[in-house]
Amino acid sequence: MSESKINLLGLDQPALKAFFADIGDKPYRATQVMKWIYHRHVVDFDDMTDLSKAARETLKAKTEIRLPEVAMENWSADGSCKWLLRLECGNCVEAVYIPEAGRSTLCISSQVGCALDCSFCSTARQGFNRNLSSAEIVGQVYLVNRILRHHPGTEDRQITNIVLMGMGEPLLNFQNLVPALSLFMDDLAFGLSKRKVTVSTSGVVPAMDRLKDAIDVSLAVSLHAANDALRDELVPLNKKYPIKELLAACRRFVSTDHKKHIMFEYVMLAGVNDQPEHAHELVRLLRNFPGKVNLIPFNPFPQSGYQRSDQAAIDRFWSILTKGGILTLKRTTRGDDIDAACGQLAGDVTDKSRRHRKFELRRFGEQ
Secondary structure (H helix, E strand, O other), X not given: OOOOOEEHHHOOHXXXXXXXXXXXXXXXXXHHHHXXXXXXXXXXXXXXXXOOHHHHHHHHHHEEOOOOEEEEEEEOOOOOEEEEEEOOOOOEEEEEEEXXXXXXXXXXXXXXXXXXXXXXXXXXXXXXXXXXXXXXXXXXXXXXXXXHHHOOXXXXXXXXXXXXXXXXXXXXXXXXXXXXXXXXHOOXXXXXXXXXXXXXXXXXXXXXXXXXXXXXXXXXEEOOOOOHHHHHHHOHHHHOOOHXXXXXXXXXXXXXXXXXXXXXEEEEEOOXXXXXXXXXXXXXXXXXOOEEEEEEEOOOOOOOOOOXXXXXXXXXXXXXXXXXXXXXXXXXXXXXXXXXXXXXXXXXXXXXXXXXXXXXXHHOOOO
């Protein structure tokens, strides 16, 4: 397989049209090829019968449709599934399928590992290797849709919601993220609405502003604390972009659309951030803000140093937020029997970040 070949899964519609123009073909070929790939699920160029033989030969010579390799597949008793996906470089990332009534959500990765070192996240323990390409991001969704079509009991299921909440900080892979998001929402590709594609961030403020200007998607923010002292411990990025700056960026993100809101993710850590005083502090912080809070039970992993808040603490926290006028959800843990729950994705990463060396925060948002 030639390293010089272009993986077509990484080209959004404008890029694919430009590719055909560059090789002297008609831009409408992009529409034909996208329909074959995404609507008819065809990956063999010889089967794309409305293309001329010359066009097919050119595609075979210059391009490919390459998917990640399934290194492990683990189905949960609740119907969710975690895949360990091997990339061409030999590293692995993870993707998680979560079926619910009327929707099928796929949580996908954007980086091999993560450099942000959030203290409650098992991915952070893996260190950081590299960004995923656009094709590697899109390939996770394409592959899982293919698997679902052939897996007993899921034949009528296709991914309806995509959340970039897997391994990595999506906004630190901005250049490759945006074309993937475009394909997720393009009617010639996956055809999802902007409300069903969610990018999660720990708060890379400059990139949040860039995302607002680049593409219209939903945003989730990993908050986890309502004061800087505690958030500095849980999310070290807060030292660079403290809560005041983060919330200002959130307000800018929703400023052009009154229907938009921010989903604030809040992992519940026993005795750390789950006390009534923390809930009241969060009410004061988010009152009158266009957003809602998602309370996430902590999902343990070895040597984490944290414990999950008990249900009584979560219910009490929820009650205080709700009475304070904050729309609050309580996430049901899914896939924890296969280590597929939130915060448990660890992949298989060759760490190039040298965890003992402080990550260069000055570069956040510039990639």
